Amino acid sequence: MTETPLATQAAAAGLAGVLHGYLGRFAEAARDYDGSTRHAAALRTESARCVAVIEKYRALRLLEGRSGAEGYFANIESCIAGEFGAVAPDSSSKVLLVGSGSFPMTLLNLASRTGASAVGIDIDPEALELGRRVVAQLGQGLDIGLQGDQIHQLDFLPQATHIVFSSTVAVKYELLHQLHARTRQDVVVAMRFGDGLKSLFNYPMQPVDPRRWQLDGTIRQPGQVFDIALYTKARTRTESN
Numbered sequence: 001m002t003e004t005p006l007a008t009q010a011a012a013a014g015l016a017g018v019l020h021g022y023l024g025r026f027a028e029a030a031r032d033y034d035g036s037t038r039h040a041a042a043l044r045t046e047s048a049r050c051v052a053v054i055e056k057y058r059a060l061r062l063l064e065g066r067s068g069a070e071g072y073f074a075n076i077e078s079c080i081a082g083e084f085g086a087v088a089p090d091s092s093s094k095v096l097l098v099g100s101g102s103f104p105m106t107l108l109n110l111a112s113r114t115g116a117s118a119v120g121i122d123i124d125p126e127a128l129e130l131g132r133r134v135v136a137q138l139g140q141g142l143d144i145g146l147q148g149d150q151i152h153q154l155d156f157l158p159q160a161t162h163i164v165f166s167s168t169v170a171v172k173y174e175l176l177h178q179l180h181a182r183t184r185q186d187v188v189v190a191m192r193f194g195d196g197l198k199s200l201f202n203y204p205m206q207p208v209d210p211r212r213w214q215l216d217g218t219i220r221q222p223g224q225v226f227d228i229a230l231y232t233k234a235r236t237r238t239e240s241n
Contacts, residue, residue: 043200048168051201052127055102059130062103062137083110083228084162085219087188091115094159098175099166100146102130106164111142119156120146151175157182167192167202167226180212180233189213189231202226210234 083106089095093116097106100120107118122128131146151157160183165172172191194202202225208215212234219228 044203047201048170051168052101052124056127056130059102059134063130063133083164083190083219084188085217085230087162087230089114089116089162093117093161094156095119095162095164096121096154096156096160097164097166098151098172099169100127100131101166102127103134104131104144104146107144108135108139108142111139111144115143116162117143118145119154119160120144121149121151121154122146123148152178152182158184160184160187163187163189165189165191167194170203172203173206173208176213176231177209183233185233187233188216191229191231192226193229194226198226205229 089110091114093114095107095110095116095118097104097118097120100107100122101124104120107120110116111118120131122131125148128146128148135142135144135146145156147154147156157179163179163183165176169175176189176191191205192202193205194200195204208231213231214234216230216232219230221227
């Protein structure tokens with residue numbers, strides 16, 4: 001059902017109150033911050049919740065007819081161009097985004113720049129609904145779909161040439177391990193992460209099973225919100241010879 005402008009405005013106003021509560025919790029966690037990463041988990045949890053609410057607010061503002069790419073979101077959008085380095089998607093690619101959120105900027109950017117087919121998944125039904133409305137408004141003519149399926153149930157998964165994991169997906173490395181058996185041999189995975197001080201706002205890099213995945217490179221982005229680790233499937237001895 002399509003919401004009326006008044007309903008959309010009321011939803012945006014309600015989110016402002018929710019965001020105020022999360023920001024209060026974040027401020028409380030930040031007061032205990034001692035300059036190290038000892039309290040990173042608490043800060044990261046609250047900051048991730050804040051970002052999710054801000055995304056919903058931004059989506060609702062767009063649907064009201066008012067929007068702007070600024071602050072955190074402009075920073076993310078500026079990261080997207082170099083996401084895959086030398087193995088960037090093209091018009092024949094099929095891109096999967098894990099953790100697409102309410103304002104799927106990565107999918108809109110990639111699909112509009114390259115013509116690639118793209119699918120996003122998210123576990124938040126409200127984020128999915130808002131994301132679909134944003135795509136309908138900004139992505140006309142683009143091949144973008146948003147789904148609420150679990151990643152192992154996704155029909156698109158075996159076709160994906162490129163997979164992007166949002167930096168705020170807590171279980172991203174567990175999911176990476178699970179999807180190995182259902183993905184093509186030449187798939188490229190861009191894992192957004194944050195180490196050190198960036199771990200206050202992003203889940204950090206973790207080791208992977210070297211029998212399944214290999215780290216092909218790391219794209220460090222000083223001054224940006226997150227960094228990117230690029231993974232491909234580990235080569236067997238037969239393939240190496």
